[in-house]
Amino acid sequence: MDLNNLLPLLIYKFKSESDLVKAIEELSLKFTQKREQISDYLKDERLTSAYTAFYLTTNMPKLEAVFKWMPETWLAQIKNSTFIDVGAGPGTFSLAFREWAEVPVKVMQIETSPVMRDQAKRIWEGLYPDEKLLLKAEGETFLFFGHSANEMGVEAALRYVKEYNPDHILFIEPGTKEFFPQMLKIREGLLRYGFNILFPCPNADECPLKDSSTDWCHQFIQVRQESDVERLSQIVKKDRRHLPLTVHAFSKSFSTVNPTSRVVRVFPETKFSYEWESCELNHIEHYQIMKRGLTKDAHALLSEALAGAALEIEVEKVLEASKRVKIKSLNKHSL
Ligand SMILES: C[S@@+](CC[C@H](N)C(=O)[O-])C[C@H]1O[C@@H](n2cnc3c(N)ncnc32)[C@H](O)[C@@H]1O
Secondary structure (H helix, E strand, C coil), X not given: CCHHHHHHHCCCCCCCHHHHHHHHHHHHHHHHCCHHHHHHHHXXXXXXXXXXXXXXXXXXXXXXXXXXXXXXHHHXXXXXXXXXXXXXXXXXXXXXXXHHXXXXXXXXXXXXXXXXXXXXXXXXXXXXXXXXXXXXXXXXXXXXXECCHHHHCHHHHHHHHHHHCXXXXXXXXXXCCCCHHHHHHHHHHHHHCCCEEEECCCCCCCCCCCCCCCCCCCEEEECCCCHHHHHHHHHCCCCCCEEEEEEEEEECCCCCCCCCEEEEEECCCCCCEEEEEEEECCEEEEEEEXXXXXXXXXXXXXXXXXXXXXXXXXXXXXXXXXXXXXXXXXXXXXX
């Protein structure tokens, strides 16, 4: 989504680019330093429009990047489900879902802020005048939380799950240490309700990072932003290409064989090896992948691996504090 298409659909008209930049900086301060004031922007047309101009545009590419990790058969199923966008804000992920599908989709939005609801309505109707948002879910349901579970809290998120009893659920939340314990509580609740976990865990056993004070499970994506959005990111000095996130996916009607292992942290590579911390069948392991003998293509893939990558491995040697492994596949690529 480029900024030029979006600016005419904002509910607040910024007088100039510097006016918009000032509002984004004010908003960003609330998100990062003044967390007690976090909900103020939801009552303010100017800050809601600043959110829309900056965070809607830069968050939208996350959905497609996250879908690349997911099984194709599951994606085919959710494409036909009603996408229930919980804490939709300006409709960031409703739009991302529509763009990913490339055809009309069933979308319903849930949002407590009237200002955000106005903003979301104006954008959806501006971009898709012939496609109505649904007021009631139809058929299979796909409950989606985009940076909203962290604002509403565990209990409210689980209440939405009880109320809508969805077939599928996806969370794309901030990749922060502060949010991780909340995500774990939601995970425990959903496993209790009978959901299968599709991502990120190899299985439904207890999370090995549950009591860690230093590590938390989160993922990284690398996305391309539209050129005018990238320019704005540079002006406000925020990297919106290399993004940390917390992704969890669940389903009631779909189950799959999850990868054996997933990268949790990428350490700096050495002259001889790639070094990763990985979650292998819900145990944390330090993997050492020797560079010697790897093809050029394998190097290219391994050197760009990010936390969140799915792995199939072959153990070569168990060392004292690590495992020397061969990577047989990384995400959807065989090596
Ligand atoms: C950070 S915004 C995220 C908006 C959008 N999903 C996105 O990713 O860009 C969080 C949104 O969650 C909404 N929200 C917070 N608590 C909520 C609740 N209990 N029910 C519905 N929406 C809620 C807020 O009003 C806000 O619009």
